[in-house]
Amino acid sequence: MLTLVGNDQPGIVAKITNGLLNANCNLGEASMMRLGGNFTVMLMINSEHPSEDIRKAMQSTCDDMSLTLHIDQIRGRLHQHHIPDVRVVVSGSDRAGIVAQVSQLLFDAGMDILDLNSDVAGTNEAPIYIMQIEGLATQGIDSIEKAIDSLPKNIDVSVHPIETFVG
Amino acid sequence: MAKKTILTYPNKDLKLTSAEVKSFDNDLLAFIQDLEDTMADGPGAVGIAAPQVGHAIRAVIVDVSNRKKIKHHGHLVLINPQITQWDGLATGREGCLSVPDYTGNVVRAKNITLEALDQFGEKHQYEMEGYEARVAQHEIDHLDGLLFLDRLVSRHHDLFERKVYKK
Numbered sequence: 001m002l003t004l005v006g007n008d009q010p011g012i013v014a015k016i017t018n019g020l021l022n023a024n025c026n027l028g029e030a031s032m033m034r035l036g037g038n039f040t041v042m043l044m045i046n047s048e049h050p051s052e053d054i055r056k057a058m059q060s061t062c063d064d065m066s067l068t069l070h071i072d073q074i075r076g077r078l079h080q081h082h083i084p085d086v087r088v089v090v091s092g093s094d095r096a097g098i099v100a101q102v103s104q105l106l107f108d109a110g111m112d113i114l115d116l117n118s119d120v121a122g123t124n125e126a127p128i129y130i131m132q133i134e135g136l137a138t139q140g141i142d143s144i145e146k147a148i149d150s151l152p153k154n155i156d157v158s159v160h161p162i163e164t165f166v167g
Numbered sequence: 168m169a170k171k172t173i174l175t176y177p178n179k180d181l182k183l184t185s186a187e188v189k190s191f192d193n194d195l196l197a198f199i200q201d202l203e204d205t206m207a208d209g210p211g212a213v214g215i216a217a218p219q220v221g222h223a224i225r226a227v228i229v230d231v232s233n234r235k236k237i238k239h240h241g242h243l244v245l246i247n248p249q250i251t252q253w254d255g256l257a258t259g260r261e262g263c264l265s266v267p268d269y270t271g272n273v274v275r276a277k278n279i280t281l282e283a284l285d286q287f288g289e290k291h292q293y294e295m296e297g298y299e300a301r302v303a304q305h306e307i308d309h310l311d312g313l314l315f316l317d318r319l320v321s322r323h324h325d326l327f328e329r330k331v332y333k334k
Contacts, residue, residue: 079268081268081269081270083260083262083270084260115322162259162260163234163259163260163298164259164260164261164262164270165213165214165231165261165262165298165301165302165305166209166210166211166212166213166261166262166263166264167212167213167214167215167216167229167261167262167263167264167302167305167306
């Protein structure tokens with residue numbers, strides 16, 4: 001798993017992926033996004049070369065763009081997708097502890113989180129927090145709906161079933 | 168019983184525009200039965216379109232009757248289907264027998280009015296909503312060479328530009 005972070009600037013994806021191609025790496029599943037002015041990459045790569053060789057091959061590209069690169073050996077494989085069956089949307093005034101509070105409740109209610117995205121929006125004076133979580137309701141959606149009832153009223157939470165069909 | 172092979176992306180035949188059915192004969196009935204058997208063999212499929220088995224004619228099967236608590240018309244064979252009215256938009260998650268191991272978000276009309284012939288050439292009109300309407304739109308897309316991959320919207324954001332749904 002290649003992890004990369006640095007100030008957002010044009011060309012990061014093109015330069016990094018071309019560097020990896022030249023280092024004989026195959027790319028797998030990836031998550032790349034801008035977070036608070038940084039560009040972040042989590043990327044599965046497959047290579048016959050040791051990770052230290054890949055890191056060396058990428059060093060000058062990363063130095064040129066002031067990017068921090070990290071590589072971990074993982075056992076990841078392709079075709080390991082789970083299909084989420086529930087989406088939870090959380091919003092409210094930004095304050096410390098929302099994620100901890102909500103995620104603990106969801107965990108206790110049997111939700112296995114597959115994907116979580118959150119943003120802080122609003123204004124500097126009145127920031128708001130918006131979070132979208134997708135996952136598996138291992139104890140059913142009712143269990144999650146029941147659990148969120150105990151959240152304070154200043155946090156808005158909605159639970160939506162995701163019905164995926166195959167056709 | 169004859170299960171047919173399902174074409175998978177990027178097979179270019181999935182991009183063909185299918186031809187109108189003109190003969191309602193025993194060959195058509197036999198083909199529809201094969202299509203039915205192929206769908207039943209799939210992993211929980213609720214619909215299938217003729218071009219998915221390499222026969223580019225305007226015929227689809229929609230059957231969402233295994234879903235509880237939704238309005239539906241049971242098992243439907245739709246020949247030369249035409250959507251005559253659309254209303255509302257909703258994002259939902261879709262998968263496809265022709266795109267294994269991938270699901271994605273797609274915007275579809277919530278309610279549709281659909282005109283089609285059955286396998287005996289008799290004309291029907293259906294008012295569909297929600298899940299069934301979504302499946303029908305997905306299958307009819309196949310007849311015009313469109314996959315849900317052609318209509319993907321962001322996995323991470325529910326908000327999307329408002330667009331009028333057109334075939």
